[in-house]
Amino acid sequence: MPFDPLPPDTVMKTVNLKKYYQVGGLFAPKRVVKAVDGVDLSLKDEVYCIVGESGCGKSTFARVVVGLEEPTEGDVLIRVRDETASILKMMGEKVKGNTVSYKHLSPKGKRVVKREIQMVWQDPYSSVDPRMKVWEAVAEPLIIHKLVKDKKEARERAIEILKKVKLPEDVADRYPHQLSGGQRQRVVIARALSVNPKVIVADEPVSMLDVSIRAEIINLMRQLHESEGTSMIVITHDLSTTPHLCDRIGIMYLGRVVEEGPTREVIEDPLHPYTKALLAAVLEPDPENRERELVVPIKGEVSRPPERGCRFWPRCVALDMHKELEGLCKYEEPGYFVKGERKVACWLHKG
Numbered sequence: 001m002p003f004d005p006l007p008p009d010t011v012m013k014t015v016n017l018k019k020y021y022q023v024g025g026l027f028a029p030k031r032v033v034k035a036v037d038g039v040d041l042s043l044k045d046e047v048y049c050i051v052g053e054s055g056c057g058k059s060t061f062a063r064v065v066v067g068l069e070e071p072t073e074g075d076v077l078i079r080v081r082d083e084t085a086s087i088l089k090m091m092g093e094k095v096k097g098n099t100v101s102y103k104h105l106s107p108k109g110k111r112v113v114k115r116e117i118q119m120v121w122q123d124p125y126s127s128v129d130p131r132m133k134v135w136e137a138v139a140e141p142l143i144i145h146k147l148v149k150d151k152k153e154a155r156e157r158a159i160e161i162l163k164k165v166k167l168p169e170d171v172a173d174r175y176p177h178q179l180s181g182g183q184r185q186r187v188v189i190a191r192a193l194s195v196n197p198k199v200i201v202a203d204e205p206v207s208m209l210d211v212s213i214r215a216e217i218i219n220l221m222r223q224l225h226e227s228e229g230t231s232m233i234v235i236t237h238d239l240s241t242t243p244h245l246c247d248r249i250g251i252m253y254l255g256r257v258v259e260e261g262p263t264r265e266v267i268e269d270p271l272h273p274y275t276k277a278l279l280a281a282v283l284e285p286d287p288e289n290r291e292r293e294l295v296v297p298i299k300g301e302v303s304r305p306p307e308r309g310c311r312f313w314p315r316c317v318a319l320d321m322h323k324e325l326e327g328l329c330k331y332e333e334p335g336y337f338v339k340g341e342r343k344v345a346c347w348l349h350k351g
């Protein structure tokens with residue numbers, strides 16, 4: 001299938017992205033886990049958060065988007081910088097107005113595109129080689145992508161980038177074990193930033209850090225988005241981190257984005273019963289609003305999606321109050337109902 005260039009305001013797009021795993025075997029029945037099940041996400045010049053419970057497919061989505069795993073179906077389109085586009089064209093790769101498609105790239109082409117989409121992992125302790133000095137860890141991607149001519153330039157560039165993530169110069173010659181968790185995560189972010197990528201995908205970037213330093217890292221990521229013009233996809237299970245960080249959020253449930261919209265609108269006026277349940281689970285700091293916590297419960301735990309219908313119906317309390325929708329919810333998967341910048345996959349909003 002051919003691909004169209006991305007619209008001017010779009011940096012990256014996933015098209016009906018799916019990742020299925022075959023599990024079971026010798027002692028357990030074989031079955032298919034639909035970890036990512038048809039995600040269409042358009043990333044603009046923004047920070048976009050993907051929020052969902054453990055097991056909903058967030059990390060799998062991240063791995064496929066950065067090219068670490070092949071999708072089962074669908075595609076990832078990304079707008080690359082002029083420089084990368086020229087290199088790819090010289091290599092004979094298909095580039096349309098700076099847009100490339102994973103499906104149409106050779107393995108060599110994919111390696112070049114990796115420069116444009118970098119990953120920040122959850123665990124700052126295992127993300128940096130303990131034998132490398134900090135500056136070497138930050139400079140390594142520059143060397144891999146041949147963006148510096150010698151060691152001296154690599155070190156100078158690494159020190160510049162360490163400044164951007166607000167680490168003092170003397171950190172450059174230390175080893176990762178000599179740094180705190182927060183400092184290490186800054187090093188991981190610096191490493192991702194070093195090659196000036198179009199997109200950074202961060203998988204739970206603060207969940208392993210002390211609560212006291214999470215806000216610092218979140219603020220840093222927000223500042224870097226603004227100063228460096230790098231779009232970000234941030235994956236989190238914690239809705240409370242999103243208002244300070246993200247322009248838009250997508251709520252993921254069992255492999256699918258069930259609601260999407262500007263952060264404030266989704267948080268102040270959630271449409272999907274699952275979003276309401278996630279919000280209810282966040283401790284409300286204002287005592288005046290505390291009762292909101294109890295308003296929307298949820299049934300059971302994340303499990304497999306039902307054979308048919310909306311994937312959320314077995315846990316949906318809204319369905320108990322809208323029995324008239326049972327014929328739809330239990331038998332037909334809802335498409336997206338779009339209202340302005342918001343979209344929701346729930347029959348309650350069919351209009």
Ligand SMILES: Nc1ncnc2c1ncn2[C@@H]1O[C@H](COP(=O)(O)OP(=O)(O)OP(=O)(O)O)[C@@H](O)[C@H]1O
Binds near residue numbers: 034058060
């Ligand atoms: N390599 C794999 N083989 C088989 N199943 C997998 C594999 N990777 C992920 N899964 C399954 O896919 C589903 C989604 O997993 P994933 O790790 O993407 O979820 P998640 O939302 O990131 O959860 P967490 O926050 O706990 O990491 C889970 O049911 C998981 O068991």
